[in-house]
């Protein structure tokens with residue numbers, strides 16, 4: 001069983017039960033905790049509680065509906081009883097190895113590309129921290145702070161590369177006159193579009209105009225002789 005979304009047996013797997021109870025429960029949110037960070041417009045943005053299901057079903061959108069049996073097993077969190085519908089999918093081996101929250105999902109449709117893309121460009125690791133004072137109870141702010149581990153800090157300090165391309169591939173633009181892709185910021189003057197930057201194609205035309213020796217180099221071979229600086 002690679003992915004489970006149910007409360008494990010406390011009798012047969014006490015260690016896993018402890019870890020899942022601590023780390024793999026969503027909420028409470030909804031009516032029990034309307035101020036939960038996942039709540040948007042009065043609903044849980046993560047769509048918890050999920051539905052009970054006696055078996056895992058593959059839905060059309062690529063996401064499965066995990067087996068969440070209505071077995072009566074539950075755990076208590078922040079004074080609220082939560083059943084299988086509130087369990088975040090996990091892999092027992094990973095949870096026990098790291099003794100931490102490790103969400104594992106099955107995704108099998110072609111939209112997996114979109115899912116992976118989102119993760120790659122999600123940005124830095126972040127932590128949601130709550131600062132509270134028991135004595136005065138004045139400080140109760142949630143801080144959406146950037147989290148940087150020691151290894152990432154060292155990487156930055158030593159100015160190591162943050163990305164690399166292998167093999168380095170440059171897509172050469174092909175477009176009709178005045179129909180190249182232009183990126184501009186919302187609210188920026190439209191005039192900026194007229195003075196937009198060159199594409200690889202317009203830069204190639206310009207090079208042909210300005211440097212006669214380049215005229216016998218085909219477009220696709222141009223990068224062998226010239227560097228494209230955006």
Ligand SMILES: [Zn+2]
Nearest residue numbers: 029038044048
């Ligand atoms: Zn929620």
